[in-house]
Amino acid sequence: MCATKTQDVEATSGQIQRLIDHGADIIRIAVDSKKDVEALAVIREKVPHARLVVDLQESYRLAERVAPFVDKIRYNPGHLHHHERSVPVREKVACIVEAARQNDCALRIGVNFGSLDPALGGPDPIEAALTSAAEHIGYLEDSNFINYVVSLKSSDPQDVVTINTAFASRFPGVPLHLGVTEAGLLPMGEIKTRVAFEHLLARGIGDTVRVSLTLPNDRKHEEIIVGRTIINDVYAGRFRSVPNFGQEGLNIISCPSCSRVENSAFVELAEKVRVVAQIAEKENITIAVMGCRVNGPGETDDADLGLWCAPSHVNFKRKGELIGSFPYDEILPRFEIELRALMAEKGSI
Secondary structure, three states: OOOOOOOOHHHHHHHHHHHHHOOOOOEEEEEOOHHHHHHHHHHHHHOOOOOEEEEEOOOHHHHHHHHHHOOEEEEOHHHOOOOOOOOOHHHHHHHHHHHHHHOOOEEEEEEEHHHOOOOOOOOOHHHHHHHHHHHHHHHHHHOOOOOEEEEEEEOOHHHHHHHHHHHHHHOOOOOEEEEEOOEEOOOHHHHHHHHHHHHHHOOOOOOEEEOOEOOOHHHOHHHHHHHHHHHHHHHOOOOOOOOOOOOOOOEEEEOOOOOOOOOOHHHHHHHHHHHHHHHHOOOOOEEEEEOOOOOHHHHHHHOOEEEEEOOOOEEEEEOOEEEEEEOOOOHHHHHHHHHHHHHHHOOOO
């Protein structure tokens, strides 16, 4: 996925070409406004050979505007309730389907544990995600639309293995796009991704893959290198993971540096958080560092300590409760205070 701002046409076109040069087959761009659509049209002219996927967020009506310029449209069922709440979800999906049909686009039903449809609820996110996917498959098939794939992503690689294995059993004919969302910083981000991909690809599950790492713009191509290395290892019979991820100790979740990130300081902050958090490396504590409004609220609510980065400040949560909003240059000391407090509760200090 491109990390540049979509409206920065030169930067985005350049990054698309660099990703292609490093072996990317499909490249995803975020579109969240009419100005993004205008930029997308120019980008398409600059890289006519690229296979582009547009990532729709809350505004489903943008589908008809972007469809002429891309090969695939991704929508998240959990986001369709945000805009025009009086319009039934089935009707919103029908609009997306029609736009795709008229422009010979594929669709991806992108279900994400960090932003599940709130109407599904329930304590089991795996069943909620499977229900969401099944519901939207029904919408597409009722419309006689068959050019689609499904993705079911979590930041926990074991959940990714479990849900995609279950889905493949229930819907063996539906192509799957694999990914561990918000896999985070290297090297742990590669390890989490490898755990999921090795187990799924070795079972013949998965048709396309995405690696989601927290990286600065000039290193986004490393996601492609990591993904191709894992795929090549699997098909050469080289495996490095164990049957269950079962992580013990500190777990840092951070989203990939994509074009939705509202402040590029997010990546640097994630690195600094990792350094400070080493005081708790043996603790079973989950820290989420998120860069935008899409999955930020959900992932930070589920973490012991969550940092949701806005353009000029960081929203800081402890076990889902907002502590406050802090400037980027003031968040680390407060983060360390709360981290040490958590450790004290556990009797570590």
